[in-house]
Amino acid sequence: MNTSVQQLHNFAEKHHLVGLSAPSLQALMEGRTGYSTSKARRFLSFQDRINRELLSHRIILHNRYTDWFKRGEQNLEQIKAFIVQFSVFSNQFLVAQLFKTINADSLESMRASKEILANEIGVVFNPGRGKVKKVSDLEREGDPKLVSTEGTVEGGVFRFQAAHFEWLLQIAHKIGLGFNEVGKRSQGTPATLFFCDELNRLYGSEDYRISQASSYAVENWAAAGFWDELIEGFSKFNRRTGIALPLAFFTWHSRLEAQHARHTQEELEEVYFSREIKENEFISYGNEMLAGVAAFWDGLEDQRKALAAVH
Numbered sequence: 269m270n271t272s273v274q275q276l277h278n279f280a281e282k283h284h285l286v287g288l289s290a291p292s293l294q295a296l297m298e299g300r301t302g303y304s305t306s307k308a309r310r311f312l313s314f315q316d317r318i319n320r321e322l323l324s325h326r327i328i329l330h331n332r333y334t335d336w337f338k339r340g341e342q343n344l345e346q347i348k349a350f351i352v353q354f355s356v357f358s359n360q361f362l363v364a365q366l367f368k369t370i371n372a373d374s375l376e377s378m379r380a381s382k383e384i385l386a387n388e389i390g391v392v393f394n395p396g397r398g399k400v401k402k403v404s405d406l407e408r409e410g411d412p413k414l415v416s417t418e419g420t421v422e423g424g425v426f427r428f429q430a431a432h433f434e435w436l437l438q439i440a441h442k443i444g445l446g447f448n449e450v451g452k453r454s455q456g457t458p459a460t461l462f463f464c465d466e467l468n469r470l471y472g473s474e475d476y477r478i479s480q481a482s483s484y485a486v487e488n489w490a491a492a493g494f495w496d497e498l499i500e501g502f503s504k505f506n507r508r509t510g511i512a513l514p515l516a517f518f519t520w521h522s523r524l525e526a527q528h529a530r531h532t533q534e535e536l537e538e539v540y541f542s543r544e545i546k547e548n549e550f551i552s553y554g555n556e557m558l559a560g561v562a563a564f565w566d567g568l569e570d571q572r573k574a575l576a577a578v579h
Contacts (some may be wrong), residue, residue, distance in 0.1 A: 289534045318484075329492075337501040349568075356461075392426075459568075481552075495518055
């Protein structure tokens, strides 16, 4: 059944289901097993609770650190401290993503987790457009300015320089930090390491109910705009200092995260229609994960204040 966007919209309005994702509306129109308009309305009520009790978390709506960062008033030591802590989180996230892959509750979920893991370590997304690439494009395929945010790692090419850590390393080198000065667990502050450990415990949990709630929280945090605030701050810093830090790591992730949040929303709806979700439990675990996220940014906020007078 090939249904147009307008048909889906009309169906949603007719049955008071506006706010449901297109895949769920399609499944309802096709009468797939487990899907019913009454259950869809219950989901929308649940979504309203999620919006009020989870997505209203202060670290999503008001991140004190990125509010400051976007002003572009950082000194070099504050920039260095941020890059070190963010590189620790970025590298440790590989561990949590591997746990999430291992602990997946279905082949489809495992593959979805592998997509993220493989891309993190350097497998470039294959957009599947069938376009023959020029030699110059292939040589630069690890450049985040060129790397696609769409497609799949299936058939994608591995490039060492396409690993997200190597993109961060380019920034580190620009401000005088060497390979062994970034990305190591021993370099993390207690707040950063708490966040990393919570990612392992919750996001990578063996209990897929915990993992799914945590993943939903993480993806919605990541899509809430902090990437754009960091980009704004770095851009102002570059103009003020003339250092010209390469920002493609951040601009690439900004383009990517809206897609991740959309896919996570669709996954939540699919799970809701196919199995039982305990609503209170979901919101509770999601808030636990966001508490870990908040600890990371609060740690950066404390650190930048301590470094405010350092030049």
